[in-house]
Amino acid sequence: MSFLKDFSKSLKDAINKLKGSTGDEAALKEFIRDIQRILLRADVNVNIVLELSNKLQAKIKEDPPAGFTRKDLILKELYDSLIDILGGRNKHRLELNPSSLNIIMLVGIQGSGKTTTAAKLAYYLKKRNYRVGLISADTYRLGAYYQLMQLAQKIEVPFYGEAESKDSIMIAMNGIKALSGSCNVLIIDTAGRHRNEASLIEEMKEMAAKINPTHVILVIDATIGQAAYNQAKAFNEATKIGSIIITKLDGSAKGGGAISAAKATGAKILFIGIGEKIEEFEEFDPVSFTNQLLGLGDIDLLSRKIEEARVEQKIRAEKFMRGEFNLKELVDQIKEFRKMGPLSKLLNLIPGFSFELPDEAMKEAEKNLDKWEAIINSMTKKEITDPKIIDRSRARRIARGAGVDVKDVERLIDSYNMMKRNVKRLKRFGINVPYR
Ligand SMILES: Nc1nc2c(ncn2[C@@H]2O[C@H](COP(=O)(O)OP(=O)(O)OP(=O)(O)O)[C@@H](O)[C@H]2O)c(=O)[nH]1
Ligand SMILES: [Mg+2]
Known part of the structure; x- marks a missing residue:
């Protein structure tokens, strides 16, 4: 069962039923009962559900303004209240300082998703221009080191770990030393052998005291539903930081409970995990999350994805x-340039320069794109990065592999060299990238 899909579908079904009804008192009451049932099934705390029902109930007696119906009023109330329950209108952000070292320590009980989340967060930040490194400080679970190392390789970020060591604090400190020169964000994956919060918090405090992280983030598994309240509260009381990532929202029927409970403690929910894959990870924004749930079309999320x-x-x-x-x-x-129109046009947008970029080369390139792709597919990785090493006999073999003439191979390499020279020459004229 998937929380996001099921929860969203039942909410939408209830809304559609209301929209299709006459909107008389009986229909409105039935809608409120539907919503109660859906929220309770998502493990939202019963007091929160009662409070919401009372607010919806109050709309039955209210007179709607001209042009609106009671159905509209109730729907708007549901929308506003859901945003409230899920975290309010303010979105919390992970605040990082790009010009200094940010050390993020992820903590959470066994299986909550720390290791996966470490990689997801690394990938997310890498895409936003941060130089991210991953450190495995989990010395308890067999294979934890390899799990994170493989993830780091997959997303191509530096990794530090010590397969043989049992001293997690030492590993973390060594990792910081090893990676701080080349990275500005280090994410530390910690052990989650503790099933209870008390001992987890003890160890977390001990490690935090030694490595002095800039951020400590609690990873909570959505499947625990309302129990997230106690976890988030204990954590919040033990530290001043109180940021949270909620994982497995895709796979849990109790997601609504986990989010609302965590929010009720005053904790900041920064991100949510919505699947096992690296990219199934989103900033948590109560407004856009509610929009997604109710199917209001999530323009906000879309625009961020475009960005x-x-x-x-x-x-x-x-x-x-x-x-x-x-x-x-x-x-x-x-x-890519072709999708955006000719490069020379873009360059002409720069004041003071009307520059015909390697136009000849560009036209030539456009004409030959398909051929070139075939040629490149028959090259080795080394030849692609350094075509100088291609001699005549290799060129002939590449041409044969690609089903083209050897002249095509030579022309490609010539064009490549010319583009490289021209682009560098442009740079000397002080022309920079045409997008800003
Ligand atoms: N469906 C789903 N699965 C997830 C998500 N995040 C993590 N998982 C899965 O949850 C399981 C546990 O994840 P880990 O990242 O190993 O959890 P951990 O907290 O590091 O576990 P320990 O190191 O044993 O404490 C793995 O099978 C993950 O693939 C998520 O957002 N959605
Ligand atoms: Mg782990």
Whole structure:
């Protein structure tokens, strides 16, 4: 059963039933009962549910303003109240300082999702231009070291761990020493052997005192539902930080309970895990979460996703304009430029410069894209990054592999060299990336 899907579907069903009804008192009361049932099933605390029902109930007696119905009033109340229950209108953010070292320590009871979340958070921050490193300080669970190491390799971030050591605090300190030169965010995965909060908090305090993290984040498994209240509360009382990530919201019928309970303690819910995959991880925003639940179309989330993609595109374009590209990246970049219109047009947008970029090369490149892809597919990785090593006999073999003429291979390499030279020359003219 999936909380997000089921919870959302039942809410939408109830809303549609209300919309299709006459909107008389009986229908409104039935709607309120439906909502109560749905929230209780999602393990939302009974007092919270009663409070919400009372607010909805009050709308039955209220006169709607001109042009609106009581159905509208009740729906709006449901929307506002749900946002409240799930965390209010303020979204909490993970505050990082890009110009100093941020040390994030993840804690949580056994199986709550710390290791997975460490990798998800690393990937999320990497996409936002942070230089992230992962440190495995879990010395209790067999395989914890390899689990995080493999995840780190997959998302291509530096990793530190000591497979043989049993001293988690020492590992964490060594890891910080080893990675702090090259990273500005270090995420420390800790052991979760404790089933109870008391001993977890003890160890967390001990480690925090020694390594002095800038952030301690509690990872809570949504399947514990309302019990999240006690966990979040104990944690909040023990530290001043009180940030939370709630995992497994996809797979738990009790997600509503976990979120509302954690919120009730005053803790900040920063992110939610919504699946096992690395990218199934989102900033938690009560408003957009409620929009998703009620199916109101989540423009906010969409625009953030677009923003994310833009950052990635900008980083690639910047590298390209510094002349840092291999053959494959050249072809990818040409495709991207093609989607946006000719590069020369973009350059013309820069005041004071009307510059015909390697136009010839660009036209040539556009014409040959398919051929070039085939050629690149028959090259080795090394040849793609450093085409200088391709001699005539290799060129012939590559051409045969790609089903093209050897001249095509040579032309590709010539174009590549020319693009690289020209882009670097542009740079010397003080022209920077055309997107800002
Ligand atoms: N469906 C789903 N599964 C998740 C999510 N986050 C973690 N998991 C799964 O939960 C299980 C436990 O995750 P781990 O990251 O190993 O948990 P942990 O807290 O590091 O566990 P210990 O190190 O044993 O304390 C794994 O099978 C994960 O794939 C999530 O958001 N959704
Ligand atoms: Mg773990």
